[in-house]
Amino acid sequence: MTPAAAALRAEFETHMPDALDKVGPTGLTKASAVNPFMGRGAGRTTLYRWYDGIMASGRPGQHKLKVVRATTAARVAIMWISNTRRGIARVLA
Numbered sequence: 001m002t003p004a005a006a007a008l009r010a011e012f013e014t015h016m017p018d019a020l021d022k023v024g025p026t027g028l029t030k031a032s033a034v035n036p037f038m039g040r041g042a043g044r045t046t047l048y049r050w051y052d053g054i055m056a057s058g059r060p061g062q063h064k065l066k067v068v069r070a071t072t073a074a075r076v077a078i079m080w081i082s083n084t085r086r087g088i089a090r091v092l093a
Contacts, residue, residue: 004041009050012037016054 001009003077042050067087 008037008041012047012050013054016051 015036016033018027023032030048030051033051034044037047038044
């Protein structure tokens with residue numbers, strides 16, 4: 001693989017989680033994921049092969065899981081702080 005193709009593949013791999021975040025897993029099609037990279041040094045079949053490999057690897061799902069975990073942790077922390085403040089207010093009242 002040439003350095004240009006390796007750079008394009010790396011860019012494609014970082015694009016996939018962002019594309020999934022924007023449209024969701026049911027809204028993403030091969031064509032919508034591949035079209036921004038057409039005419040940039042890799043053919044359609046190569047881009048489709050990269051897409052299939054990424055989707056089969058489970059990486060997009062792992063990315064989404066990390067986002068959900070981080071969001072949940074933030075919500076739990078906010079609730080804990082809120083409940084702690086209420087408890088302190090009750091004790092001091």
